[in-house]
Structure formats: C-alpha cells, structure tokens
Amino acid sequence: MKRLYRQLFTNIAICFIVFISSLAIHSNVSLTTIQAYGGLALLFYGLHLIISLSFRKFETVETYSPQKMLALYSRSWMYTSGIALLLIYTFQLGYLSRLLVLFNIFGLLVAEMLVLITRLSFRASLFIPDKKDNLLEETVTDKDATTGNIQRRRKKQVLEINDEVLEDVGEEALFFIAQFIDAEPGKALILNTTTRFNIVNQPEKSYQKIVNLHRLNDVRFVNKFLESINSRLPVNGLMAVCAETKNQRKERILKKYPPLLNYAYYSVDFLIKRVLPKLPVGKKLYFFLTHGHNRVMSRAEILGRICSCGFSIEQEQKLGGKLYVIARKAKQPAFNENATYGPFIYLNRVGKNGKMIRVYKFRTMHPYSEYLQDYIFNHNNLDEGGKIKDDYRVTTLGRILRKVWLDELPMLINVLKGELKIVGVRPLSRHYFNLYSPEMQKMRTRFKPGLVPPFYADMPKTFQEIEASERRYLESYGKSPILTDVRYFFKAFY
Structure with a gap:
C-alpha cells in the first residue's frame, strides 16, 4: 500500500503544481482566483484520480512494463480530458478562459509524462557493483607475457x-x-x-x-x-x-568535409548517433534507422x-x-543483461543502523566504464586525493556535473525517502566501511549519512585525517544536531 500512496501523493502534487501554474500564467495566484477556479479544478483533478484508479494506472503488486505504463497514463488522460470537455460543453461553461482550460489539460499530460520518463529512467538505472561485490571469479592465475621481440x-x-x-x-x-x-x-x-x-x-x-x-x-x-x-x-x-x-570519428568527419559544413554534419551525426540511443524511446528508433551499423x-x-x-x-x-x-x-563473460545508456546509476551503500540503501547518482562515465576499474588503476597515476588522473572514462558533461556536485542531485530522492539528510558523513560501500575502526563504524551507523560531507569543511587528505574529520563531526552532531549541520553546511559552501 505504501507504493500506491507514494504514487497517489505524486499525482496529487502534479495536479496542484499544474493548477497553480495555470493561474500564474492566466492572471495571478491569489485567494480570489483560487476560490473562483478551485472548485472546478478539484472536480477535474478528482475525476482524473478516480479514472486513474479505475484503470489501475498506479502500480501496487505488479511492476508494469514501460509500454503498459505509457498506455495506462495516456488512456487515463484521454478519458479525463474527453469527459471534462464534454461537461464544459453540456453545462455551457463558456466563461472559462480557453488558455486556462487548455493549460490544465495539456499541462497535466506534459507533467505526468515527465514524471513517468523520470521514473522509468531511475528504474533503468545501472547498478555499479563495488570491487568486492563482484561475484565473477577469475580463472587465470598465470599469464604468459606477450613477446617483445617480434620476429x-x-x-x-x-x-x-x-x-x-x-x-x-x-x-x-x-x-x-x-x-x-x-x-x-x-x-x-x-x-x-x-x-x-x-x-x-x-x-x-x-x-x-x-x-x-x-x-x-x-x-x-x-x-x-x-x-x-x-x-x-x-x-x-x-x-x-x-x-x-568517438574522438577518431569526430576527427575523421572534420577532416573529410570543408569548414562550416564539417561541423554542421558532425552536429547532426552527434544527435542521431550519440543522443538518440540514450533517450528512453530513442534506442529502438536508432536501431531501426541504423541497424546497429557504424555506431559511435x-x-x-x-x-x-x-x-x-x-x-x-x-x-x-x-x-x-x-x-x-x-x-x-581471463574468465567467463559477465552476461550483463541490464546494461543501459540511461542517465542514472545506483550504488549499494551502508545507511543508518547498518542497513544497505540504494543511492542514486547521475551517470558521469561512459557505458561499461565500471569494468575498467582494475585496468585504469594499473595504467593511470593517482592524484593526491587518491582519484585517478586524466580518467578518460568520465564524459565531458560528467566532468562539469562533478565539478559543481550536480552528479549527486538524484540523491535528493534518498533525502525525500528519509534515507539521507542534507549534511552528514558520506554513505560508503561495504568494502570501504569495513576499513574503518569498529568504534567509527558504530558511530557512523548511529546517524543517517548525508549529501554534504564534513570533508569539505577541513579538506583532509589521508584516510586517517578523513576518519578524524568525521569523528569530530559525529561527536558534535550527537550533542547539537541542528547547529552542527548548519555550521558545516556554511563551512562547505563559503
């Protein structure tokens, strides 16, 4: 039932936002306009919820396929809109603004489709396993080095x-x-x-x-x-x-065509070959057009x-x-049936009371990058903070998102679910969590992890310094939760 209530709450929130937005565009949002149109809006959106429930649009036990969800959402909207327009015609409600009516009808459609696409994108998010969680065991112990002297x-x-x-x-x-x-x-x-x-x-x-x-x-x-x-x-x-x-392809196209025309051609090529396959409904269209040939x-x-x-x-x-x-x-294939180009990934992290939680993030690396961890680690140098230098797995957009912390924006979903708070120690994988002392493990699991870690307040460099930094935060938070989070929040951003 909790699943149903969550979807109902989301739908009610959508209805409220669309209605308020329509008032803001039509005239202004005030008590007078809400009283004037609120009753009709309540009737329209109440009808929509009743029709949605009758069509079983909301998932309860069964998890719907994307095609079924799209069909149910579209059908519910069409029936609601049709009945609403019929009532307006029957009762001669001609005084209603066309802009107001159309905005509520089509605004509801657009808002629900955006939420649906977001839900499906999260559902298709790729699980990035930690190194210790990888169940595939290598079957090779010795390798024959390839010969350096080529005959x-x-x-x-x-x-x-x-x-x-x-x-x-x-x-x-x-x-x-x-x-x-x-x-x-x-x-x-x-x-x-x-x-x-x-x-x-x-x-x-x-x-x-x-x-x-x-x-x-x-x-x-x-x-x-x-x-x-x-x-x-x-x-x-x-x-x-x-x-x-992709870089060799870009270089080839820019060399092949004259200036201006080359960038125009490359822009179209970029949209068809790189953007289209990443869209929720674009993958099938892409393979229909290209048959998988000449992919980027x-x-x-x-x-x-x-x-x-x-x-x-x-x-x-x-x-x-x-x-x-x-x-x-080296071993048998992973046979990953859930590989995706979608914008989201999720990771299993240790939460409050040691419970494992699913933490969402924006994808900042190219697809299949998670399989290169060992290869990258062995062939690339590490910077002072232990991160890989010049990591070519990170996309151009991913570098921007990481720089301004926007890659962690989907973790707000975890905040809304009550699994994380705004300020707190970072949620860690089980492997890294086990590196902490038993005392620190106990301290960490007393409270919820957070989005903004105490790390940014004093910028520790070594693992020991990070552990000491988190200890200071947790001890302070245990005594004064609100003041501690406010202080660390402003230290991190100012």
Missing part, C-alpha cells in the same frame, strides 16, 4: 595471409597484430566479419588466437560477438579486435565491453584512425 618472419607471414585486406587495414596495424600471431599454421583464426556465425561455426578451443579485422562499430550485437570469441578460445587465449573511437563508441566503452566479456586488456594502440586492442581470455 620478422612472423610479420611477413601475417602480411601474406592478409594480403587481400592489407589496403583496408594498413601495414602498420598488421605489424601490430603480428606480434602475437604464431608462425605455426592453424593456431590463429583471422577473420574480417561482422557476424557471429563465422565464429560460432568454429570448433571450441581449436585456436589459440582469434583476430577480427572488421570494426566493432559495425557489429549489431557487440557483446554477443565478443562472448562468441570467448567461447571459442581456451583460457589465456588471445583476441585482437579494432574499433573507431568511446574508448572507455570499447575497452569496457571487452573486459565485461571475460577478457583482460594486454595492449591497445591507435593506428590508421582505429583503436586496435589485444586482449587475453
């Missing part, structure tokens, strides 16, 4: 094998691939394909290495394609693939997809306008 005859062999695709791939790229192709015939499978059929048609574990010279950008189901390669390789087997990154992927997404399919990155090199990657089979 000339091995290079020559690859060039001869791939003579028909040399012009398309380029000699430089083939030399790069040649470093891990065995001279012994039959050990490597070399393909130039976009279909899984040419891979799954091969016997399992017959090849030690599989090379595909066609761009991953043109593969319809990239992960299924990579999973097929994984299934045909033995543990420690090697794979070589290539793709065009960032470097982080390319490497992340490879890692999610059970490979570890051995080498990567930008050659001839493409990114070539050599990867080693």
Whole structure:
C-alpha cells in the first residue's frame, strides 16, 4: 500500500503544481482566483484520480512494463480530458478562459509524462557493483607475457595471409597484430566479419588466437560477438579486435568535409548517433534507422565491453584512425543483461543502523566504464586525493556535473525517502566501511549519512585525517544536531 500512496501523493502534487501554474500564467495566484477556479479544478483533478484508479494506472503488486505504463497514463488522460470537455460543453461553461482550460489539460499530460520518463529512467538505472561485490571469479592465475621481440618472419607471414585486406587495414596495424600471431599454421583464426556465425561455426578451443579485422562499430550485437570469441578460445587465449573511437570519428568527419559544413554534419551525426540511443524511446528508433551499423563508441566503452566479456586488456594502440586492442581470455563473460545508456546509476551503500540503501547518482562515465576499474588503476597515476588522473572514462558533461556536485542531485530522492539528510558523513560501500575502526563504524551507523560531507569543511587528505574529520563531526552532531549541520553546511559552501 505504501507504493500506491507514494504514487497517489505524486499525482496529487502534479495536479496542484499544474493548477497553480495555470493561474500564474492566466492572471495571478491569489485567494480570489483560487476560490473562483478551485472548485472546478478539484472536480477535474478528482475525476482524473478516480479514472486513474479505475484503470489501475498506479502500480501496487505488479511492476508494469514501460509500454503498459505509457498506455495506462495516456488512456487515463484521454478519458479525463474527453469527459471534462464534454461537461464544459453540456453545462455551457463558456466563461472559462480557453488558455486556462487548455493549460490544465495539456499541462497535466506534459507533467505526468515527465514524471513517468523520470521514473522509468531511475528504474533503468545501472547498478555499479563495488570491487568486492563482484561475484565473477577469475580463472587465470598465470599469464604468459606477450613477446617483445617480434620476429620478422612472423610479420611477413601475417602480411601474406592478409594480403587481400592489407589496403583496408594498413601495414602498420598488421605489424601490430603480428606480434602475437604464431608462425605455426592453424593456431590463429583471422577473420574480417561482422557476424557471429563465422565464429560460432568454429570448433571450441581449436585456436589459440582469434583476430577480427572488421570494426566493432559495425557489429549489431557487440557483446554477443565478443562472448562468441570467448567461447571459442581456451583460457589465456588471445583476441585482437579494432574499433573507431568517438574522438577518431569526430576527427575523421572534420577532416573529410570543408569548414562550416564539417561541423554542421558532425552536429547532426552527434544527435542521431550519440543522443538518440540514450533517450528512453530513442534506442529502438536508432536501431531501426541504423541497424546497429557504424555506431559511435568511446574508448572507455570499447575497452569496457571487452573486459565485461571475460577478457583482460594486454595492449591497445591507435593506428590508421582505429583503436586496435589485444586482449587475453581471463574468465567467463559477465552476461550483463541490464546494461543501459540511461542517465542514472545506483550504488549499494551502508545507511543508518547498518542497513544497505540504494543511492542514486547521475551517470558521469561512459557505458561499461565500471569494468575498467582494475585496468585504469594499473595504467593511470593517482592524484593526491587518491582519484585517478586524466580518467578518460568520465564524459565531458560528467566532468562539469562533478565539478559543481550536480552528479549527486538524484540523491535528493534518498533525502525525500528519509534515507539521507542534507549534511552528514558520506554513505560508503561495504568494502570501504569495513576499513574503518569498529568504534567509527558504530558511530557512523548511529546517524543517517548525508549529501554534504564534513570533508569539505577541513579538506583532509589521508584516510586517517578523513576518519578524524568525521569523528569530530559525529561527536558534535550527537550533542547539537541542528547547529552542527548548519555550521558545516556554511563551512562547505563559503
């Protein structure tokens, strides 16, 4: 029932906001105008709630699909609007302002659709597991390092094998691939394909290495394609693939067309290939228009997809306008069926009394970036605060959101649910929570975590300093909650 009440409250709030907004646009919001139109508004919105309940628009036990929710919301609105217009005509309510009537009718539709899209976006948010929460165990303990001395005859062999695709791939790229192709015939499978059929048609574990010279950008189901390669390789087997990154694509387009026209073309390309797939209703339209060919992927997404399919990155090199990657089979694929390009992610964090809560944030990284944690950590330097320098997983918009803290704005949902407060210690993953002393763990779980941590009041650098900073805050909060939060809030922002 709590689920139903929450949806009812949201719907009532929408009705109130739309009504007040219509008064503000029509004339002004005052006691007189509310008294003049309040009765009719109550009748209209009350009718809407009754129709919504009769159509079972609100979820109780069953969780509706996006298509069903859209149908129920649309049907409820159409019936409400139709009955309202019929009543206006029947009772000759011609004195009502058309602007006022239309604003309430269509304002209700727009507001409900915005709330529906937001709900569906949160529902489709991607769970980012902590490192210790990853249940996939690696099956590889020793790796054979790829040889540094590339034999000339091995290079020559690859060039001869791939003579028909040399012009398309380029000699430089083939030399790069040649470093891990065995001279012994039959050990490597070399393909130039976009279909899984040419891979799954091969016997399992017959090849030690599989090379595909066609761009991953043109593969319809990239992960299924990579999973097929994984299934045909033995543990420690090697794979070589290539793709065009979003930056390489931009550079190619800007060079291909003359000034002004190149940016105009790129802008349209950006909207169709990068914005459309991220919209709730745009993904199907995008694949209908493009059939998955020539898709745009960032470097982080390319490497992340490879890692999610059970490979570890051995080498990567930008050659001839493409990114070539050599990867080693390390484990079974993750088989992530819930991957999404949506704007939200959620993380499991320790809340009050040790209860695990789901904390929402805006996505600030490219898709599949969560699979690159170990690779990034091993190949990038860390700054003073322990964060990764020049983290290419973070999007341009993500950097802006992080800089002004807007990436944590969805956590206001947790505040409204009573799981977080405005000022307080940061909600931590179970792994990082366990790094604290038992005494600090007990202190932390006495109170709700917060959005604005005491960290910003004194800017500690080491873990010990962070723990001491949080201890001072928690001790002060235990004695004087309101004054402590007010003081720390202004310290953080001023």
